[in-house]
Amino acid sequence: MPDTRHAPTPILCKDLFHLPDGVIYLDGNSLGPLPKSVAARTQSMLTDEWGDLLIRGWNKADWFGQPGRVGDVVGALIGAPVGSVVMGDTLSIKVYQALAAALALRPDRKVVLSDSGNFPTDLYMARGLLEMLGQGHELRVVAPEEVAGAMDDTVAAAMLTEVDYRTGRRHDMAAITRKAHDAGAVMIWDLAHSAGAFPVDMTASNAEFAVGCTYKYLNGGPGAPAFIYVRPDLSDTVRPALQGWMGHNAPFAFDLDYAPAGGIERMRVGTPPVIQMTALEEALKIWDGVSMHAVRDAAVALMEQFIEEVEARCPQLTLASPRDPAQRGSQVSFRFAEGYAAMQALIDRGVIGDFRAPDIMRFGFTPLYLDAGDVTAAVDVLDDVLSNELWRDEKYRAKARVT
Numbered sequence: 001m002p003d004t005r006h007a008p009t010p011i012l013c014k015d016l017f018h019l020p021d022g023v024i025y026l027d028g029n030s031l032g033p034l035p036k037s038v039a040a041r042t043q044s045m046l047t048d049e050w051g052d053l054l055i056r057g058w059n060k061a062d063w064f065g066q067p068g069r070v071g072d073v074v075g076a077l078i079g080a081p082v083g084s085v086v087m088g089d090t091l092s093i094k095v096y097q098a099l100a101a102a103l104a105l106r107p108d109r110k111v112v113l114s115d116s117g118n119f120p121t122d123l124y125m126a127r128g129l130l131e132m133l134g135q136g137h138e139l140r141v142v143a144p145e146e147v148a149g150a151m152d153d154t155v156a157a158a159m160l161t162e163v164d165y166r167t168g169r170r171h172d173m174a175a176i177t178r179k180a181h182d183a184g185a186v187m188i189w190d191l192a193h194s195a196g197a198f199p200v201d202m203t204a205s206n207a208e209f210a211v212g213c214t215y216k217y218l219n220g221g222p223g224a225p226a227f228i229y230v231r232p233d234l235s236d237t238v239r240p241a242l243q244g245w246m247g248h249n250a251p252f253a254f255d256l257d258y259a260p261a262g263g264i265e266r267m268r269v270g271t272p273p274v275i276q277m278t279a280l281e282e283a284l285k286i287w288d289g290v291s292m293h294a295v296r297d298a299a300v301a302l303m304e305q306f307i308e309e310v311e312a313r314c315p316q317l318t319l320a321s322p323r324d325p326a327q328r329g330s331q332v333s334f335r336f337a338e339g340y341a342a343m344q345a346l347i348d349r350g351v352i353g354d355f356r357a358p359d360i361m362r363f364g365f366t367p368l369y370l371d372a373g374d375v376t377a378a379v380d381v382l383d384d385v386l387s388n389e390l391w392r393d394e395k396y397r398a399k400a401r402v403t
């Protein structure tokens, strides 16, 4: 049978991105590059909307409806139905909201299950929430491989990031969600390293909540708003912990009592970041007609090529990511004791990846703007840095504030 998943739109659309000359960008898993059209669209938002419309922009440019409208676009990319995703705030805030709402669904249970591969802010937000609730909850953090086995009838909510930000290890979302539900727990997925990287099917997973950011594979820019998904059968009843006026059912009634909006809108909090949301809305147009399955297939091909070439030419590095692409997100990580300095030396030569302590060199693969030639060119530079020990230069030891 022909593979009907593949849309005719070319996956490689490098020309749509602003990429500096001489740069091979392997860090779209941390901050996606600028889609060219975003600059003009943001400029027009500033002058034509904020500038000329002034306060009228809320209605005339429908700034008010933007979090839901953009949420639907993101929803389509993560297999979520219209009206189940809303944008706003940072991912840390959305994690807090999802977990608070999940715990309210299981008041008799006291354990939040997560794993040591989770991004620290998710765990920090969870601990802060549990401390504030003061109801004797426990945050149970196990190794990623132990999550399924740790799902028992004490677990109120399992809160996991699908792809480990350091190793790229990917949980089996469907299987773990099933385990959670079999144990009577609520499931929350952080899709920070999934949305825009490979197909996600929130509906099929049956998970209650998902959250994610849009500045990585969705190219919304630094500080782009996060998203939250609530399973449609719950969205009219979940309890919003952050009861902001924009999630009220009648914000402009200015009622002194809070009454949550119907549906996903109740997960809004305050005034949305309209300039940044406009940049994101424009950036998301890149995905029109793009098959996420085709993106995934192309990303796997690039990752396999990278691993093969690195292992053949750079014996100093040890693969830290799962070898099986099915168990990996869209990044490849290698361990190297001098990884920080080696990454700085690479960046100095135009190959931009990043480093995660203690020894992980991380490379993201985004086939929208990377091809096989880029992979080989990046490995050429890596080989040079390692075989000539260019990382020994003192200038590569200075620790930057943000890595």
Ligand SMILES: Cc1ncc(COP(=O)(O)O)c(C=O)c1O
Pocket: 090, 091, 092, 093, 118, 119, 121, 122, 161, 165, 190, 192, 193, 213, 226
């Ligand atoms: C899994 C995960 N959660 C949360 C965050 C960060 O959240 P925020 O956007 O609030 O900084 C990141 C990356 O920074 C992440 O990778």
Ligand SMILES: Nc1c(O)cccc1C(=O)C[C@H](N)C(=O)O
Pocket: 029, 030, 031, 119, 165, 402, 403
């Ligand atoms: N959100 C970031 C930021 O504001 C500054 C620097 C890095 C980030 C990141 O997104 C880091 C990323 N989540 C990671 O996987 O390491």
